[in-house]
Amino acid sequence: MTRLAEASADDLRIGHRPLLVVDVDEVVLQFVAPFKAFLRAHDHELRLETFALNGNVISLKDGRRVENAEVKALISSFYDSQEDWQEPFAAARQTLEGLTDVADVLLLTAMPPRHREKRRRLLARHGFDFPLIASEEPKGEVLRDLCETRPPLLIFVDDMLYNCRSVSSCLPEALTINLLIDDDYRALAPQTTPPSVVATGWDHAEAIIRRHIAENS
Numbered sequence: 001m002t003r004l005a006e007a008s009a010d011d012l013r014i015g016h017r018p019l020l021v022v023d024v025d026e027v028v029l030q031f032v033a034p035f036k037a038f039l040r041a042h043d044h045e046l047r048l049e050t051f052a053l054n055g056n057v058i059s060l061k062d063g064r065r066v067e068n069a070e071v072k073a074l075i076s077s078f079y080d081s082q083e084d085w086q087e088p089f090a091a092a093r094q095t096l097e098g099l100t101d102v103a104d105v106l107l108l109t110a111m112p113p114r115h116r117e118k119r120r121r122l123l124a125r126h127g128f129d130f131p132l133i134a135s136e137e138p139k140g141e142v143l144r145d146l147c148e149t150r151p152p153l154l155i156f157v158d159d160m161l162y163n164c165r166s167v168s169s170c171l172p173e174a175l176t177i178n179l180l181i182d183d184d185y186r187a188l189a190p191q192t193t194p195p196s197v198v199a200t201g202w203d204h205a206e207a208i209i210r211r212h213i214a215e216n217s
Helices: 001-006 030-039 069-081 091-101 113-126 139-145 161-170 184-186 202-216
Strands: 019-022 045-048 058-059 104-109 132-134 154-158 175-181 197-199
Touching: 019 091, 030 069, 030 104, 030 154, 058 069, 069 113, 104 113, 104 139, 132 154, 132 197, 139 154, 139 161, 154 161, 154 202, 161 175, 175 202
Parallel strands: 019 104, 019 154, 104 132, 154 175, 175 197
Antiparallel strands: 045 058
16 A cells, blocks of 8 residues: 555554544644744735635735745645644544544544654644554545455544545545534635535534444444
8 A cells, every 4th residue: 555655654453443534634733823823923924715725825025925836835844843833622632532432543634744753743742642644645545545444434524625525435435524613714614515514613523423323333
């Protein structure tokens, strides 16, 4: 499995329990607020007029909208220093730890694998002791490769609807949950459409997950 090998999920074992796969940025770790602070510290500003980073980063030096390549470089720089900026959402660890009574948990973060060890240290510092895959590949393809031996149930949680759609396309039997915690962020997001379901916080997501497992076990 090339993608999995590159992602370095060396502590991952797929067993016979339900598998809960969870995104990291803006799901487990706050992203939008710390990225805004990071940009301000580097003479830029994020003005979310649309549900995207590209096109919404402004240079405070000259007022121009930053080109996509420069936005990518700023994101990479942010990930290089993520341990200084990012904090978890308050309910994330407690909820995921509680859900281990009914499912195995895997974190799947969309970032270049070279940032994985820093992310892993950051997560461990906050008590997230779960296997971690870092990959820029479409998440549906990563999970399809990973789940050649399918778990009884696959549940996927992500703030990006296109990632939910990727998983639904590759693994139609999976439950995909579009988790949008921040009210302002949710207002800009594309409307969640079937087969995905929307969750507005970790308490809401937990209820959906537990109900799905109970009804399908």
